[in-house]
Amino acid sequence: MHRGGRCGMSFTVAGLAIGHDCGCALVRDGQPVVAISEERLDRHRHSGLWASSLTYCLEHAGIRIGDVDLFVFSSGGPPLPAGFDGGLSSLGVDKSRVTTVDHHLSHAFGAFCLSGFEDSAVLVLDAVGNCEDTESSYVASRDGVVRISERDPARPRYKGIGSTYEAFTNFLGFNDEESGKTMALAAYGDPGRFGVPLFDFAPDGGVMGRLTQTHHWGVLEFARSNGLAFGELFDAGESQESRDVAAYVQHETEEALLKLIDDLLKRTGASRLCLSGGVALNCVANDRIRREYPGLDLFVLPPASDTGQPLGNALYGHWRGSGEMPTAHRGSSSFGRQYDEGSIRRALAKFADTLTYGRLYRYEYEYYKDSDPARTAAQLLAEGAVIGWFQGGSELGPRALGHRSILADPRDSRVRTYVNSAIKHREWFRPFAPSILAEESHRFTGDAVNRSFMLESPSILESARTDIAGALHVDGTARIQCVMPEQRPFHRLISAFADRTGVPAVLNTSFNVREPIVETPGQALGTFLSSELDYLVIEDFVVSKKGQPKKNRGNGDGA
Numbered sequence: 001m002h003r004g005g006r007c008g009m010s011f012t013v014a015g016l017a018i019g020h021d022c023g024c025a026l027v028r029d030g031q032p033v034v035a036i037s038e039e040r041l042d043r044h045r046h047s048g049l050w051a052s053s054l055t056y057c058l059e060h061a062g063i064r065i066g067d068v069d070l071f072v073f074s075s076g077g078p079p080l081p082a083g084f085d086g087g088l089s090s091l092g093v094d095k096s097r098v099t100t101v102d103h104h105l106s107h108a109f110g111a112f113c114l115s116g117f118e119d120s121a122v123l124v125l126d127a128v129g130n131c132e133d134t135e136s137s138y139v140a141s142r143d144g145v146v147r148i149s150e151r152d153p154a155r156p157r158y159k160g161i162g163s164t165y166e167a168f169t170n171f172l173g174f175n176d177e178e179s180g181k182t183m184a185l186a187a188y189g190d191p192g193r194f195g196v197p198l199f200d201f202a203p204d205g206g207v208m209g210r211l212t213q214t215h216h217w218g219v220l221e222f223a224r225s226n227g228l229a230f231g232e233l234f235d236a237g238e239s240q241e242s243r244d245v246a247a248y249v250q251h252e253t254e255e256a257l258l259k260l261i262d263d264l265l266k267r268t269g270a271s272r273l274c275l276s277g278g279v280a281l282n283c284v285a286n287d288r289i290r291r292e293y294p295g296l297d298l299f300v301l302p303p304a305s306d307t308g309q310p311l312g313n314a315l316y317g318h319w320r321g322s323g324e325m326p327t328a329h330r331g332s333s334s335f336g337r338q339y340d341e342g343s344i345r346r347a348l349a350k351f352a353d354t355l356t357y358g359r360l361y362r363y364e365y366e367y368y369k370d371s372d373p374a375r376t377a378a379q380l381l382a383e384g385a386v387i388g389w390f391q392g393g394s395e396l397g398p399r400a401l402g403h404r405s406i407l408a409d410p411r412d413s414r415v416r417t418y419v420n421s422a423i424k425h426r427e428w429f430r431p432f433a434p435s436i437l438a439e440e441s442h443r444f445t446g447d448a449v450n451r452s453f454m455l456e457s458p459s460i461l462e463s464a465r466t467d468i469a470g471a472l473h474v475d476g477t478a479r480i481q482c483v484m485p486e487q488r489p490f491h492r493l494i495s496a497f498a499d500r501t502g503v504p505a506v507l508n509t510s511f512n513v514r515e516p517i518v519e520t521p522g523q524a525l526g527t528f529l530s531s532e533l534d535y536l537v538i539e540d541f542v543v544s545k546k547g548q549p550k551k552n553r554g555n556g557d558g559a
Contacts, residue, residue, distance in 0.1 A: 011322050012061075014054065014068045015106075015313030016086060019076035020046040020177070021306035024053035025335070025396075026061050026068075027314035030326035034060045035314075035335035035396045037307050040519035043356070046177055050086075053310070060337040065091055071098045072317035074106045074309050079130045101316045103129035103309070104136040104277070105145065107301070109319070110312030111274035112140040115299035116329030121270035123260060126277035126305075127162040127176070134160025135207065137264050140274070142325045148267070155208070158218055161256050162279045164198065164209040168249040171219035172242055173234035180398075182246045183284055184430045185237045187475040189247030196226045198252035205263030207256050237429055254285045258292055265296070272297040276312075280304035281398065283457040283479045290449065290456055302333040302453040303397030311335070311396065331484060333453060334403050336394030339521050344539055347521035354522030361529040363545040370542045374489040377537045378496035381409050381506060385534040386419060388511050390524045391489060395517075399454045400510035401481055402435060402490030404517050404524075406533065408470065410434050410507040415470035419507070422532045425514055431479070432509045434471035437494050438482035440504040444468070445480070454481045471507045481508065 015025040015035075025035035034057045038047040041056060058065060071093065073086050085098040101109075107124040122138040122145065129136070134157055137149040157163045169175075169182045200208045211218035216233060223230040231241025261273065273296055280286070280300050290298060301308055315326045347354040348367055370376050380387055389405045400406075406423065408415045410432075420426055433454050434444070442448055444464045451458070457477040465472055472478050483491050498504040510517045511524065513531050518524045521538055528536040528543065536543035 011318065012063065012068050013070045013072060013314045013317035013321060014057065015072050015310035015315075015317060016050045016054065017074050017306065017309040017313065018048070018080065018086065019306060020048050021309070022048050022050045022053070023307065023310045024050050024057045025310040025314045026057045027311075027318050027326065027328070028061070030315075030318045030322070030324060030328065032311060032314070032328050032330075032335055033057075034337060035311050036394070036519070037396065037516070039516040040336075040394060043516055043523075045516055050310075056337070065093060069097065070317045070321045072313040072320075073098070073100045074103050074313050075100075075130065076103055076128060076306065077130070099317065099320065101313055104133050105147070106309050106312035106316055107276040107304075108136070108138045108140065108145050108274070108312075109316040110303070110308045111276035111299065111301040112145055113315045113326045113328045114301060114330065115272075115274050116327070117272045117274070117297070117299065118142065119270075120272040120274050120299075121264050121268045122274040122276070123264055124277040125160075125162055125257070125275070125279035127160070127166045128157040132157045134162050135260060137260075139268055139270070144319070144325065152206075158211045158214045159209040161199070161207060161209065161253055162277065163214060164211055165249055165253055165279065167211055167215050167218045168245065171216040171230070171233060172246060173236035179278070180281070181427060181430065183250060183282055184427075184473070185243055185246040186250035186284070187247075187473050187477070188237070188429060189240070189243035189245070191244075191247040191251035193244040194228050194248050196228060198249065199256045201259050205260060205267070207260060237427065250284060253279075253282065254288045257285050257289065261289060261293070265293075271295070272299070274299045274301065276301040276304045276308065278305040281455070283455050284477070287456045287458050287477070290458070300453070300455040302395070302399060302455065304455075305398065307397050331452060332487065333395045333397055333399065333401060334393045335396040336403075336519065338393050339539070341539070344521045344541055347525050348541065348543070350525075354520065354525075356523050356526035359526040359530055361526065363529050363548060365529060365543055365545050367541050367543040369540050373537050373540050373542060374493040375496045376542055377407070377493050377535075378500060380535055381407060381497055382500045384409060384412075386415070386423060386532075388524060388528050388533050388536040388538075389490075389493075390511065390518070390521065390536070390538040394519050398510070400508060400517060401453065402483065402487060402508070404511040404519070406509045406511050408507040409501075410468040410471040410505050411466070411501065411503055413469040415507060419509065423513065424509065431473040432471045432507050433479040433481060434468040434505045435481040435483050435490070435494060435508040437491065437498065437504040438484045440498075441480065441482045444478070444505070450482050451480050452482050452484065454479045456480070467503045468505050468507070471505070
């Protein structure tokens with residue numbers, strides 16, 4: 001394999017993926033330069049394409065396709081065949097510059113390289129990788145990432161933790177990629193109602209689910225064979241039975257994860273653990289791990305699902321091509337490009353190339369450039385407005401962390417119903433997240449853990465629950481984000497909101513309405529003008545709707 005790039009020049013790797021949630025990432029000399037999911041550009045959720053993402057990344061980096069030293073592909077399902085080049089040869093790329101990586105190994109590289117650890121155990125869990133893989137474990141160091149778990153070719157994917165959770169999600173009436181809805185619904189149910197184990201465990205620490213098929217068929221068969229009254233198929237949380245089913249699969253999943261982690265830590269003697277794969281986005285389970293292993297140094301990859309595959313591929317490609325392990329640790333998941341004032345003004349003037357196809361622009365609007373947009377946004381929030389907040393480069397992964405966010409006042413319990421029903425148009429049981437000043441987070445959690453990426457849902461102290469009533473789940477937990485001082489201007493916004501209200505937190509959800517999270521200024525404007533958002537703050541520009549009356553925030557008790 002090529003080592004070190006062209007003499008005297010940097011070594012650039014492009015990561016690309018085949019399957020779903022595809023995109024592109026560029027890594028130069030072991031450092032991420034830019035990364036984007038294709039869905040942010042083509043506006044199709046979980047897009048399986050990558051061409052627009054590759055163009056986006058090359059343009060941002062100011063390079064041509066011929067300047068890339070190595071392209072690395074991964075896939076879900078069957079492994080990619082020998083000599084696979086994804087069609088890049090038609091673009092003039094020699095096949096010697098293209099290689100592939102195992103799906104789970106890519107997840108492991110992404111998690112370890114971004115963790116900042118010198119060494120660690122790594123656990124990867126998802127619905128399926130290559131060769132029916134659903135769980136795999138590794139030891140990682142500056143010398144490499146080595147798999148230590150055996151792959152069982154006779155074990156079907158529906159025996160895995162992630163596939164089992166996916167099957168129950170499908171049974172409840174949600175799509176395969178909507179496991180977060182099952183997790184949210186679980187808080188309304190009784191996890192002990194059914195009392196039948198969902199997983200068996202081997203002496204070597206392996207896990208074997210009890211389903212005999214994938215998707216809802218597997219759950220129906222499991223319920224019939226065990227005499228379980230799971231209620232109506234595709235109920236989507238309308239009955240207590242479906243809520244109890246969600247609580248059941250959540251509890252059984254947590255128990256299985258703890259068993260795997262306990263075995264891995266005993267085998268490796270590790271004091272650090274990295275998690276990746278779609279199951280690692282289960283923030284309730286992650287909080288359980290944190291509580292069960294308080295001395296463990298835990299890192300969960302922010303783009304843990306397949307959205308992180310291109311980045312993991314590129315980081316692996318740097319190690320393979322240069323012989324050096326990348327050290328890509330960073331305190332932010334913002335990997336997208338930043339849009340300059342000219343781009344924003346073009347969008348605000350509705351140039352044709354900035355418009356969102358098929359988007360209905362329902363309102364007339366006006367805008368101005370603000371000298372302190374963070375403080376203005378804080379004032380608007382304190383007055384009850386719900387705003388779209390667009391700053392810097394977009395985040396990679398499913399979490400909006402202050403770059404592409406919808407924000408509201410967290411104190412009013414009615415705001416959750418209003419944002420869910422009137423703006424986001426999503427299920428009643430889904431909670432929002434509070435973004436909290438990192439230096440004040442102990443007031444809410446009672447500990448000093450820095451939860452920067454909305455990947456854990458700790459219990460909130462009784463004394464602080466009224467401060468974030470609108471962002472609190474029914475069980476008293478919250479998927480918090482600790483916002484560091486260097487995360488300007490988001491930290492400044494929350495600080496200004498605290499100055500006005502005494503609450504160092506805002507309600508935060510992703511900037512989208514039944515679509516992928518917005519990427520461009522034009523997309524942000526389109527979503528703003530076709531929704532019930534009150535204001536849009538896009539870099540230094542504040543956008544408002546002409547003649548729009550103040551909204552009724554819903555029913556229920558206020559702060």
